[in-house]
Each structure stands twice: as C-alpha cells, then as structure tokens.
Amino acid sequence: MSDTQSLQIKEEAYTWQLLTIVEEQKKRLAEAEDFRIEASTICKFISEVCKAIIAVYKDEVLRCPKTEEEWKEAAARFSSRWNYHNCVGAVDDKHIAKKKLPNADFCYYNHKGFHSIVLMAAGDATYKLLYVDAGAEGGASDGGTWSNCSLHDAVEENRAGIPQPEPLPNDDQPVPYYFVGDDAFALQTSMI
16 A cells, blocks of 8 residues: 555544534534533534644644745655646635624624635645644735735745745746645745
8 A cells, every 4th residue: 555545544533533523513503402511512522622633633634835846845746747837836715604793793704605714724735734723804805815824925925934936847947836626816926
C-alpha cells in the first residue's frame, strides 16, 4: 500500500469518527430534551468535544506549510498532478447559514439571499486542507474575506514562508508562487 493510499484511508477514518461523534451528539441532544436538560448545557458539551477532536487530529489532517520547503512541496504536487506550476494552494469559501441576529442584518446577509458566516479554506493538490478560517460575516465579498484572513496577512507581510519567485519549466523569467481562486477573488501577485 502506498503512502498516499495509507493517508487517504487514515483521513477517511478520521472523517468517519468525526461524523460518528457528531451523530452521537445529535442523539444526546434529543435525549436531553427527554430528560429536561437544557440545550445550552448540551451545546457546551458538544463544543468541548469538537475542540478536543480538533486538538487531537489537527496536526495530522490540517497542516499549513510554514517553510519554503513545505510550500515548494505543495507547489510540486500542483505541478505534477495538475500541471499548474508555482501554485501553492486553491482557495474558496462556503457560506454557512445562520439565524438572523438582531441589529446585524446587513453584516451577515449575503449575496445569495440568506444570513451566513463564511468558512474559507485553502487546499492542496490532493484536496487536503492547508488552512481554514471560519466566522467572517456573510455580507463580505470573497475577496474581502480573503483580505481579512490571517493567511493573507502572513503572505502579504512575508511571514508565511512562501518561496521567492522562480522560473516556470522551460523558461527563465521568475514567476511568483501564488494561490488560485475563482473570479470572486481579485487578481493579485499572490492570488490568481
């Protein structure tokens, strides 16, 4: 079995474990109503369980590169798998529906017509998450959400460890390393 297959099986097992725990928590929430336990008590418990899961698994399934070598490895995967050179990650976001908050209508009301918070993530060429940012106001644009996340700040302030520009294959002109996103993200040196 190859390392890639082993890693994929491991990630699927983690995902299954997480989904199993979430389903158990849903059952417990239903049981709480039967035993007249406040939902806020159960929600606090669920939050603690999720934090524990993240603490245990985050280094194995969510690891953002920090050094030039790690970013170059991510770029090499994009190059070999997708023939997309100097790309260090793909960025996109997802609007997560939420209840309307009083006095916050315009901040969380998005262009899709509902209130939301934004989950933004950067993934590598093998669909593994490199970075996740959750909680931005749904009313912000994709580009605005990217501009306000810590990864963008680290990249722009040269704290992320992104390598210096290097030539593409069969060329001698240096090209910056960059993230790729859809047309909702503004064209920048670090974002295409």
